[in-house]
Amino acid sequence: MALYTRVSGSVGVITLQNPPVNALSAAVRQGIVDMMDRALSEPEVKSVVICGQNGKFCGGADIKEFGTNMSGPALIPLIDRIESAAKPVVAAIEGIALGGGLELALGCHYRIAHSKAKLGLPEVSLGLLPGAGGTQRLPRLISIPAALELITTGRHVTAAEALQLGIVDKVTDRNTLDEAVKFALSVAGKSLDLHRISTNPCPHPPDVDAVFETAMQRVRQRARGALAPVACVQAVRAAATLPYAHGMERERELFKGLFTSGQARALQYYFFAQRAVGRWSTPGGARWDTSKPRPVRRAAVIGLGTMGRGITVALAQAGLSVVAVETNEKQLTEAKQGVSDMLERGARRRGVPPALDKVIYSHKIQAVADVDLVIEAVFEDMELKKAIFQQLSALCKPGTFLCTNTSGLDIDELAAQTQNPELVVGMHFFAPAHVMKLLEVVYGQKSSPQAVATAMQIGSKIGKVSVAVGNCRGFVGNRILKPYLEQAFFLLEEGATPELVDKVLEEFGFAMGVFRMSDLSGLDVGWRVRKAIGLVAPEALTGPYARVREGHRYSPLGDLLCEQVRFGQKTGRGWYQYDKPGGRVAKPDPWLHRFLEEYRAQHGLVARRIDHQEVLDRCLYALINEGFRILEDGIAAGPEDIDVIYVLGYGWPQHRGGPMFYAGMVGLNKVLERLEHYHQVHPDVPNLQPCSLLRKLVASGSPPINKWREVIKKPHSQL
Numbered sequence: 001m002a003l004y005t006r007v008s009g010s011v012g013v014i015t016l017q018n019p020p021v022n023a024l025s026a027a028v029r030q031g032i033v034d035m036m037d038r039a040l041s042e043p044e045v046k047s048v049v050i051c052g053q054n055g056k057f058c059g060g061a062d063i064k065e066f067g068t069n070m071s072g073p074a075l076i077p078l079i080d081r082i083e084s085a086a087k088p089v090v091a092a093i094e095g096i097a098l099g100g101g102l103e104l105a106l107g108c109h110y111r112i113a114h115s116k117a118k119l120g121l122p123e124v125s126l127g128l129l130p131g132a133g134g135t136q137r138l139p140r141l142i143s144i145p146a147a148l149e150l151i152t153t154g155r156h157v158t159a160a161e162a163l164q165l166g167i168v169d170k171v172t173d174r175n176t177l178d179e180a181v182k183f184a185l186s187v188a189g190k191s192l193d194l195h196r197i198s199t200n201p202c203p204h205p206p207d208v209d210a211v212f213e214t215a216m217q218r219v220r221q222r223a224r225g226a227l228a229p230v231a232c233v234q235a236v237r238a239a240a241t242l243p244y245a246h247g248m249e250r251e252r253e254l255f256k257g258l259f260t261s262g263q264a265r266a267l268q269y270y271f272f273a274q275r276a277v278g279r280w281s282t283p284g285g286a287r288w289d290t291s292k293p294r295p296v297r298r299a300a301v302i303g304l305g306t307m308g309r310g311i312t313v314a315l316a317q318a319g320l321s322v323v324a325v326e327t328n329e330k331q332l333t334e335a336k337q338g339v340s341d342m343l344e345r346g347a348r349r350r351g352v353p354p355a356l357d358k359v360i361y362s363h364k365i366q367a368v369a370d371v372d373l374v375i376e377a378v379f380e381d382m383e384l385k386k387a388i389f390q391q392l393s394a395l396c397k398p399g400t401f402l403c404t405n406t407s408g409l410d411i412d413e414l415a416a417q418t419q420n421p422e423l424v425v426g427m428h429f430f431a432p433a434h435v436m437k438l439l440e441v442v443y444g445q446k447s448s449p450q451a452v453a454t455a456m457q458i459g460s461k462i463g464k465v466s467v468a469v470g471n472c473r474g475f476v477g478n479r480i481l482k483p484y485l486e487q488a489f490f491l492l493e494e495g496a497t498p499e500l501v502d503k504v505l506e507e508f509g510f511a512m513g514v515f516r517m518s519d520l521s522g523l524d525v526g527w528r529v530r531k532a533i534g535l536v537a538p539e540a541l542t543g544p545y546a547r548v549r550e551g552h553r554y555s556p557l558g559d560l561l562c563e564q565v566r567f568g569q570k571t572g573r574g575w576y577q578y579d580k581p582g583g584r585v586a587k588p589d590p591w592l593h594r595f596l597e598e599y600r601a602q603h604g605l606v607a608r609r610i611d612h613q614e615v616l617d618r619c620l621y622a623l624i625n626e627g628f629r630i631l632e633d634g635i636a637a638g639p640e641d642i643d644v645i646y647v648l649g650y651g652w653p654q655h656r657g658g659p660m661f662y663a664g665m666v667g668l669n670k671v672l673e674r675l676e677h678y679h680q681v682h683p684d685v686p687n688l689q690p691c692s693l694l695r696k697l698v699a700s701g702s703p704p705i706n707k708w709r710e711v712i713k714k715p716h717s718q719l
């Protein structure tokens with residue numbers, strides 16, 4: 001799939017044709033080989049241009065091919081063939097030149113880019129390294145430090161930056177192909193010696209060892225067990241120390257190691273999962289492709305606490321007009337300042353004017369009368385939210401969508417307060433709301449497909465990855481968090497320390513262990529929820545009922561800490577101690593260790609030695625088990641939804657794909673066997689009892705994750 005045309009008499013133009021991003025599939029590679037042969041053999045042709053159809057040069061290797069038996073011509077010799085050609089070859093880069101696409105362009109003798117094009121070597125985010133010469137050619141072209149930075153971060157650069165770095169020879173605002181053809185005509189017959197990048201020496205900075213050492217330290221710190229960034233540094237080092245051919249051998253060897261690692265599979269799964277969640281469906285039959293969103297020109301945010309301010313910023317930055325309502329005048333004054341500061345900071349970072357004029361502030365809820373969509377973001381209190389929804393239903397113009405930002409309250413209960421429950425959906429933002437990429441869009445029993453579609457569309461407009469989920473306590477993310485937290489508490493009761501549990505989880509790759517994360521988000525949040533649902537004992541219970549609720553094991557450890565006003569970082573004490581309230585550096589707290597010893601003694605618990613594997617098994621498998629329950633209940637449509645939520649919202653390491661993908665990697669039968677074992681040891685913990693979907697999947701021969709939906713096949717109710 002590459003088209004050949006002759007332009008201006010002597011320029012052979014090869015157009016890559018593989019929508020949507022002209023990925024280098026076997027057919028495209030074959031097309032390039034054939035068309036290059038043709039261009040080089042036609043005596044009238046003096047130079048060649050390679051471009052991509054539909055305004056996109058090339059999105060790189062075809063990632064879908066990676067999971068198959070790859071056939072067709074190999075990319076490396078194809079690029080070498082272009083570079084060694086006797087006629088000049090010019091890459092005309094429009095839209096994107098990413099991964100193998102940029103490597104192809106680096107094999108060309110010249111590169112002309114449109115001013116709006118983006119270039120990069122993002123392989124690292126797919127668990128790979130640029131494996132078609134990118135790690136050897138780019139440092140030769142733009143220097144080792146610059147290449148290291150681009151390759152280890154996978155960052156896309158603008159055409160302007162690419163020009164500055166020396167990746168491209170020219171940037172144009174005009175028709176890129178026309179400019180490339182003109183350029184090709186002008187260089188026909190000229191010497192190509194300096195333009196075959198692989199034949200050039202790799203320029204060395206004087207402190208080359210220090211450059212690599214620093215780069216390695218940086219990636220190791222950031223990578224948390226990810227293999228690809230480390231291999232990227234090693235491959236670039238080969239460019240600095242070895243002749244090109246040997247450098248290529250090293251690149252290939254490192255690429256092979258990554259390609260066959262579970263991490264690359266996990267990251268490639270995650271790449272497609274992020275896109276799959278956009279193709280949402282609900283058990284009632286509403287779907288992304290049949291539900292039309294309604295345009296939203298003006299939105300309102302009610303409540304300008306931390307979440308409301310973040311949401312206002314996110315909406316305004318996306319160009320939406322926002323009515324920001326806060327009835328407390330003092331809070332409103334602070335919020336105006338806070339939102340303006342955030343908008344200004346964001347604008348400075350992005351080099352654009354701040355969207356200050358997009359926000360109108362009011363202390364009156366009546367100001368929402370004319371908006372298309374409201375996001376209520378007041379305190380997590382059902383009675384307060386209910387009162388607001390009653391008001392909104394009376395005040396807003398007909399058809400206004402009413403959304404609530406909640407981390408787990410019942411959407412149907414709120415919808416029932418309004419005259420049009422079909423217009424109500426939940427929008428669970430994650431703090432800070434203008435930064436975090438995740439949005440759970442929660443549909444209720446009566447939410448209309450249009451309401452879901454509109455909330456999903458607003459989510460993408462403000463740059464979020466939106467996942468549509470059903471209505472249950474905690475939705476997907478917080479529902480899964482509960483058994484995970486619960487196991488962590490039980491492990492403390494049985495002899496572990498917060499430091500041990502966190503260490504194991506952080507070594508697994510979590511950005512933060514469960515206790516450090518609780519300290520950061522505030523222990524009082526969960527305490528308030530537990531109080532509201534009657535789990536917290538009115539006074540310090542002793543005896544057998546202290547650790548039992550509704551006939552099941554319960555750990556009151558979190559409640560006891562909150563009674564001591566140990567809310568985490570905000571109070572300077574939680575599972576750890578901090579140098580001051582608001583301090584960020586967690587230090588082990590001898591008080592906490594004594595407290596745990598006294599607690600165990602009081603409840604007749606004998607501390608035992610707990611090994612790392614048990615911590616990992618119990619925390620992760622309890623979490624995964626709940627994930628299967630969520631699938632079984634139809635709260636998430638597929639495992640990708642759960643995985644995306646967990647990676648983006650809860651710090652699950654991307655290179656492990658997400659909890660459901662991880663379960664598949666470990667082996668569903670192993671997960672089942674471990675859960676059965678731990679449930680036998682802890683029969684009073686229902687969360688350890690393997691759920692029936694997991695059993696069903698194992699009984700069906702543990703199909704690969706992309707076949708799970710066939711096994712789930714839940715009868716659908718009407719939305």
Ligand SMILES: CCCCCCCCCCCCC[C@H](O)CC(=O)SCCNC(=O)CCNC(=O)[C@H](O)C(C)(C)COP(=O)(O)OP(=O)(O)OC[C@H]1O[C@@H](n2cnc3c(N)ncnc32)[C@H](O)[C@@H]1OP(=O)(O)O
Nearest residue numbers: 023059060061062063064098099100122130131132259275
């Ligand atoms: C023993 C083992 C030995 C192994 C030997 C194997 C030999 C192999 C030798 C290979 C040599 C290495 C070559 C190279 O170094 C490796 C690569 O090139 S990896 C790919 C690098 N490219 C990328 O990472 C780009 C990924 N894509 C994006 O970032 C974005 O999609 C985009 C291009 C910026 C476009 O973004 P949007 O406009 O927002 O659109 P979407 O993201 O929604 O994408 C639209 C659609 O396209 C699909 N898609 C995108 N890129 C690719 C791709 N490279 N391959 C396949 N499909 C792609 C995407 O999935 C969407 O489709 P959907 O999923 O929605 O159906």
